[in-house]
Amino acid sequence: MTSIEKALVVDDDDDLLRLCKVSLQTFTDWRVSIAGSADAALHAAKSEVPDVILLDVMMPGGGGLSLLGELKGCPTTAGIPVVLLTAADATGIEACRARGAVGVISKPFDPAVLPEEIARIVREAGCR
């Protein structure tokens, strides 16, 4: 697929975290970490430095876009490709890209093709 070895999934919704984790772990050999809050995500991103972050836009507080800004503003995490998960329309998706995400996956998504989709986005962005 790609040279992704470690992925971090960030979402405050346990159901979605579980689905993404099972999807990524069963269809790839990636090591998958999960974070249920922005603080936990920042900590995990800085300590583990994953090869890709899958981040839900709809998070409490400032939301996923605010976390994206923090990740891009930190030298340790700025280079990590971030793929956003969103149920937003085309305008919202463009806004996500403008904030520095390498790509966007629309919800609902198919968990059977999620890893392939993430790998394709990262590959096309030339990150890995």
Place this chain on the structure above:
Amino acid sequence: MSRPIESTNAVLAARAAAEALAELRAGYATELPERVERLGHALAAWHRAPADATRLEHARVLAHKLRGTAGSYGFPEVGEAAGRVEEAVKKAGETSDDQQAAVWSEVLASLREAEELATEARARAGSPTSHDERVHR
């Protein structure tokens, strides 16, 4: 000569992955009516205090999450009904007081639809009794 073994391993891995997802979906379906019920409680709380923006936002966020999650778990019709609830709740936050009753009817109709679909999804996934037995075992 290792190709057939690799190919067999790939088939087995794909089957295991499909089984893992199917199991996860069945578990989600079993609890889907409770998730819709939680949305119903949040909507009722907002309906009791329509001027409370926090309650409105809480109900909208729950509807939004159900919209994205149910569809991703393979229950798009429940997700679509939740999406209609979310859109109606958003509309309620933007309409005048005299239109609130009409918007609330819209919210309720979509909620009822989501409830029925969630119950059907659970029935397809397995009986609630067997789930209760698993939970309390």
